[in-house]
Amino acid sequence: MSTFVVVGGDAAGMSAASKAKRDDPDLDVVVFEKGEWISYGACGLPYYIKGEIQSLQDLVSVTPEQFREERDIDLRTGHEVVAIDPDDRTVTARSDAGEVVQEYDHLLIATGAAAVTPPIDGLDRQGLYTLGSMSDGKDLREYVSRAREEEDLQQPDRGPACQFLETCNGPVGVVGGGYIGVEMAEALAANGFEVHLFQRGDRILKSFSEATSEAVLEHLGEQDVAVYLNAEVTSFEGTDAVEAVKTDDDRVPVEMVLVGTGVRPRTDLAEDAGVELGETGAVATDAYRETNLPDVYAAGDCAEATHVVTGEAVHVPLALTANRHGRAIGQTVAGERTEGGGVAGTAAVKAFDIEAARTGVLDHDIAQAAGFDPLARTIDAKSRAGYYPESGTVRVTLTVDRPTGRVLGGSLVSEYGEGAVHRSHALVGAVTEGVSVAELANYDLAYAPPFNTTWDPVLTAAKVIEGQR
Amino acid sequence: MSTFVVVGGDAAGMSAASKAKRDDPDLDVVVFEKGEWISYGACGLPYYIKGEIQSLQDLVSVTPEQFREERDIDLRTGHEVVAIDPDDRTVTARSDAGEVVQEYDHLLIATGAAAVTPPIDGLDRQGLYTLGSMSDGKDLREYVSRAREEEDLQQPDRGPACQFLETCNGPVGVVGGGYIGVEMAEALAANGFEVHLFQRGDRILKSFSEATSEAVLEHLGEQDVAVYLNAEVTSFEGTDAVEAVKTDDDRVPVEMVLVGTGVRPRTDLAEDAGVELGETGAVATDAYRETNLPDVYAAGDCAEATHVVTGEAVHVPLALTANRHGRAIGQTVAGERTEGGGVAGTAAVKAFDIEAARTGVLDHDIAQAAGFDPLARTIDAKSRAGYYPESGTVRVTLTVDRPTGRVLGGSLVSEYGEGAVHRSHALVGAVTEGVSVAELANYDLAYAPPFNTTWDPVLTAAKVIEGQR
The missing domain is CATH 3.50.50.60 (FAD/NAD(P)-binding domain)
Structure with a gap:
């Protein structure tokens, strides 16, 4: 045996x-x-902290x-x-x-x-959190509950405003604009915190296309999340507990910081x-x-x-x-030799009322290093037939190899429920099978007015880039 | 020139x-x-008749x-x-x-x-409609508006109940259980008509999988649509206007009939x-x-x-x-010789509060005639992470060629908004590229708790059938 x-x-x-x-x-x-x-x-932790999931046990x-x-x-x-x-x-x-x-x-x-924390002064201050494990999730949920209770004690007659996303809890910081940072910004804002998000680079969700990053950034602004780009955090100030996040340009008072830097x-x-x-x-x-x-x-x-x-x-x-x-x-x-299969680097994220997905290679340097000549185009298309009630917008970025037309990667963003994530399913296959964008444009994707225009946004993107390469 | x-x-x-x-x-x-x-x-006509689109011009x-x-x-x-x-x-x-x-x-x-009408006695009765053109759509919308106005005159104090799908208009018949029949059942029921749907064969949406047909049939029942299966319509009775639909087994009084038989x-x-x-x-x-x-x-x-x-x-x-x-x-x-590309027979339909899509070859006779040895399996999977609020169910049928594992076709159904249609995008590529179900099971599809379980329902279906062939 x-x-x-x-x-x-x-x-x-x-x-x-x-x-x-x-x-x-x-x-x-x-x-x-x-x-x-x-x-x-672990992917469910932000929703537990947000309060949409009642028990850690539910994540098991x-x-x-x-x-x-x-x-x-x-x-x-x-x-x-x-x-x-x-x-x-x-x-x-x-x-x-x-x-x-x-x-x-x-x-x-x-x-x-393991969650990494960058070398920042003051990492030993109280009130600094990461989100790498169930116990991290438990700590954060406890912090959120405690802050809400204290606020309730101080303002006993304020009513249920916090449940409706009014900002009434103290300012908090989120360091890092990746999935965790964005999802935690939502979770904290939903609990009435004033959220400040610090991103070292020049855009959030940097593994997605620039057009996707811009759409999410704009939406975070609409949701009253303060986003600081090109903001290298230099120190967490405070005596015992963290009191402020210090960058080269700013000093932002906070009562808590979530460090989500990978x-x-x-x-x-x-x-x-x-x-x-x-x-x-x-x-x-x-x-x-x-x-x-x-x-x-x-x-x-x-x-x-x-x-x-x-x-x-x-x-x-x-x-x-x-x-x-x-x-x-x-x-x-168990005896049947089986390959695990490759990865396309596919990822999805919900940020407040929008959703985004990405797959394949979008970074031009990586594409070039692999011998491709990358070309990217972004289109905005309606999520449902133009005449259908409640249509939204799907923004699609496609990256292709210019000489062969091979689909290298894609990035999509839409209002939540308008299908950016599930539509990315079409691109994962194309990326995996080495399909050309001309072939993709000819895919017989499902169409009916409640779900897309006759050409799904993915097909429209393929047509456009095929016509320009 | x-x-x-x-x-x-x-x-x-x-x-x-x-x-x-x-x-x-x-x-x-x-x-x-x-x-x-x-x-x-023309695909928008049912939504115009339903009243969700205000003008025929909007469809242009x-x-x-x-x-x-x-x-x-x-x-x-x-x-x-x-x-x-x-x-x-x-x-x-x-x-x-x-x-x-x-x-x-x-x-x-x-x-x-052109819309075809089967050889049924009484096709010249008034009150019989087809839906093949814009003028057909205009006629039907006028009928619906007229019926609602008359009802309003007869029951001036009934209030806005009809707007909430209460049945308060006279019984109508729909002959044919394809897309048009199902979409028109929704459009008519939404206007307060009592809808009777007659289908010649033993299931509706017969180009979809049996499991999809069953799910839609059950849902139509929940929506108080009376569906008659194996119901060959023999005549439309009435003096001038149609008064009843007659089948071998039934005689159903109606005030109007939509014939949607292809x-x-x-x-x-x-x-x-x-x-x-x-x-x-x-x-x-x-x-x-x-x-x-x-x-x-x-x-x-x-x-x-x-x-x-x-x-x-x-x-x-x-x-x-x-x-x-x-x-x-x-x-x-214009000078650049271009192939139009093949078709996968992909189709999507919304029926009240559910959505469905199908692609490829599902019919075993057709598969066998093309030299395949078809095997089909159906699974039910959650549409979002199990712990995520408001999760639904996606039912996926996959048909594969048993010896090679090639994906021949798929059929999906879910609650409206739970992604059956957009998830079918993953299968169109697989069907078009001749991908095996083992390869499909290894696709790196997008995952996050608000959008699926870690294995998207499509992947779960692929795993299951791969393990059984």
Whole structure:
């Protein structure tokens, strides 16, 4: 009987464990998770903090009991793996009860990523938060609840105004204009906070197209979020608690700061065991997500993936890739060698009343480095037939390789509910299959007046750029 | 100087005329349209009859004046082309002012399709309507307005109940359970009519999957539409006006009937000129939509198209294909030979509070005839993250070729706004590119909690069927 050991009990780890055990019930599957939370939807944390989700438990898709009893997986929470010995094929895990040494035939390293904080003065002030884990989410929700309660005590007769997005709680800062920053701006504003968002670069959501960034920026302004671009935060001022965010140009008083400046892969354990990292700093793997060490796999936010357009190893720590690669590894371990598939860098975000998605390669430098001659065009198109009531606008950016017309990437933004995100599904296939924009323009996409114009905005964008390249 | 003559001024004709003139301003472009309406969105008629669109003019995307003045197209409405002489390269058009003979260098036949009425006794009764043209739409809207006014006179104190979908107008019949039938059931019910829908076969929306049909059928029942399946209408009873719909099993009193039993291509003019038809009864064309006669093209609802899965000629009279093929012909005529692209038979429909889409080959007989071994599976999945407020259900049917896994077709249905239609965009690409379901399951589709579960319903369906084939 063979043993599959998994280090890390979130998306990649639990997907692998479940799939392996389902496909080969004779397999012994042992999962070590250093915390108490497993298989949770970290992507849901902003909505929990916002107050749309009532309990952290709601974010857990499968409970530890279900894994143990229904899926027959030996799940050990509160166990931190501190060493891997690839020669002996063992891992050493530490818990309150001491250390255990566990043999493995197959090993998956799924240690995830950790929120990074940039080197800013005053990071030890109270009132600074990151959002990398369930306990971070819990802390933030507690902060929000406490602030609202205090405000209620001070203004007992103010009525339910805060529920209607009136600003009535103190100013707070968000450092970083990526997904987390934008989603947390929404979550905090919805709770009545005056939100100040600081972005180091010249636009927010920089992995999206410039046109998408502009649309989201404009909308944040409409929602009374103060956005500071080209704003390098130099220090968090205050005696004990944070009192202000200081940049080169501004000093903005705040009562709390959320630092959402990205994540870095957790690779210490892997490195100590001799697992090679790639150029991105995440664990390098082959198409089966196997590392340089035999029968040692890596997946999820600690590992690299292969980009479907450039063929390069990239580090795009997102939930679907973790699930998909974990599942493929589980299938491989159970005896059916399975590739995990590439990534297109697809991402989606809701920001207040708009939605946006991006896929493929939009950055011209990256495209050029991969041998392409990128050309980008942006169009605005109606989201429904022009005569249909309540039509909105979908803004589509397409990036193509000028000589061949190959679709390299796309970025879409629309009012929430007008379909920017789901329409991006058309582009993921095009990007993945190496389709030309002329072929894309000929796609027989679904049409009816409540859903698009006769040419879906994606097709209109394809027509326009095909006519100009 | 060369002359491009277009017969028929709707989607295909006006797309071709506009594109040809834009790409080659020296070209003389002449369009003959026998009616007065051109370039109109017939797909919008149900929403006009429903009352969501106030004027027929709103359905016109470009006016005759714009075509004439801004686009410099010689548009002649009220001109019916009665003959084509391919040897002399002329067409003869008849108007109130007499006949004109017009020479052509390139000719497009875009005569569209006509609503068909099955051979039922009593078709000459008053109160029977079809929905094939703008004037049909006008007639139906007038009927609906009149009925509502009469009801108002009879029950002056009933208040605005009808505006809230209470049934308070007389019973009406809809014959045919395709798109038109379903959309018109919604339009009539929204105006307070008691709707009886008669479908000859054993399910409605028969080009969709059975699972989709069932979901729509159930929803129609929730909306108090009486649906009669396996109901062959034998006669429309009544002295002058229709009074009842008679089937083998039932006699249902009605005050009006909409007959929506499909369309047939208008090919008389083409046939008389020696243009060959295909097996479908529509005009046969090559990849450039050229007929057997040199420089004579055909596109839109009168012409065949090539199916991307089977490679067979099919007759799928829908708006996007008409636009796309018209545009390609315009480009070819202007000097750049351009293929119009195939069709996937993609279609979308809104029915009250649900939406549905289908693409590719779902019919097992058609799949087998094309050499495939079809396997279909249906799954129900959440439309948003399980913990996200207001999540709905997306039902996805996938049909694949069992030995190769190739995706042949798909059908989706969800609550309106939960994304069945836009999610189908992922399947159109897969069907068109000949992607296997294993590859589809590895697509890096956009994910965020407000838009789907980590695996979009399309991916979940792909995983399930891949595991079972």
